[in-house]
Amino acid sequence: MSAHSVPAVHSLLRLSSADALEWESDPPAWAPTTLRRAPFVVMRRPLPRSEGLPVGVRGVARSQRAAAWVSVGAVQECITPQMLAAQHVWRSRRDFPITPAVAALEEAAAIFDGHGMAGQWGPGGSVGFELASGVPSTTPNSDLDIVLHAAASMTRADAARLQAELSALTVRIDVLLETPNGAVALAEYANSVDVMLLRSAQGPRLVRDPWRAHSEVRQS
Numbered sequence: 001m002s003a004h005s006v007p008a009v010h011s012l013l014r015l016s017s018a019d020a021l022e023w024e025s026d027p028p029a030w031a032p033t034t035l036r037r038a039p040f041v042v043m044r045r046p047l048p049r050s051e052g053l054p055v056g057v058r059g060v061a062r063s064q065r066a067a068a069w070v071s072v073g074a075v076q077e078c079i080t081p082q083m084l085a086a087q088h089v090w091r092s093r094r095d096f097p098i099t100p101a102v103a104a105l106e107e108a109a110a111i112f113d114g115h116g117m118a119g120q121w122g123p124g125g126s127v128g129f130e131l132a133s134g135v136p137s138t139t140p141n142s143d144l145d146i147v148l149h150a151a152a153s154m155t156r157a158d159a160a161r162l163q164a165e166l167s168a169l170t171v172r173i174d175v176l177l178e179t180p181n182g183a184v185a186l187a188e189y190a191n192s193v194d195v196m197l198l199r200s201a202q203g204p205r206l207v208r209d210p211w212r213a214h215s216e217v218r219q220s
Contacts, residue, residue: 006053006072009178010124010147011043012079012132013055013070021051021072021162022069030059031066038133045182047201058129058137079132081147085109089131091120101127101142108144111165113142115158121148124176146175148186154213156192161188177210184210 007013015021018035034057034173040056046069048054051070059065076116084090090098092104105123125145130137146166154177163186166173175186182200189196189210195217198212207215 006048007075007078008080009042009043009045009183010073010081010128011052012040013043013072013075014077014079015039016042016074016076020070021055021057021068022070023067027057027068028057028062028064028066031057034059034064034214035055038129038135038137040129040133041068042129045199045201054065058126070171081124081128082119082149083122084128084131085112085122086119089199093131093134095134099138099140099142100171101138101144102130104144104169104173107169108146108166108173109125111162115162119148121146121175123147125174143172143174145168146173148175148177150177150179150211153209154189156190159186159190163187180206181210181212 015035018032018039021027021041035051041057044054044056049069052071053075055070063098085105086216090102093102098104105127112118122128123144124147126137126142127144129135136155142147159177163175166175176183176199177186177189182198184198184207195206196210197210198205198210208217
């Protein structure tokens with residue numbers, strides 16, 4: 001990775017050393033074991049600062065999450081959700097049981113490809129972490145989190161069709177539409193809600209159109 005590049009949010013970063021992490025608060029007791037098992041962190045949404053990247057550290061349990069910062073020089077590898085999908089990484093994972101969320105990627109790929117979205121989507125959350133790190137991280141009850149890059153505006157009708165097809169799969173699928181201004185839930189956008197929550201680098205805000213910055217809802 002170039003020293004001048006900034007990984008996109010949701011990217012999985014393999015660290016040269018856990019000692020490179022600068023914690024936002026006291027490091028949790030579970031962190032050393034977790035990082036020895038899988039020296040990967042996830043790029044968070046806040047804007048990077050001059051001396052580091054905002055990252056999240058995942059523990060085994062859902063409650064085990066911690067925020068930290070790391071220098072670009074400590075990142076040995078950057079893996080995006082889109083890379084995992086483009087390489088169909090799940091097809092080569094045979095060293096541990098395949099959970100329903102991972103198995104659903106084959107059908108999800110067919111749906112996204114059918115919508116002309118090859119190269120735009122990829123698995124995030126526990127599925128993405130498992131595929132990138134090679135460490136079992138999903139359970140039989142895990143959801144499938146998807147990150148979908150949407151640089152150009154998507155019609156509500158197209159979003160509704162995509163949401164309907166994904167909802168027909170046997171596992172729960174949550175899709176984040178990553179627009180240039182931040183991310184919104186595909187389900188919210190597809191359901192034609194007037195106001196939706198945009199997750200941006202500056203924090204959460206309410207918008208009417210995630211692709212148009214001036215559509216932000218003013219609070220009275």
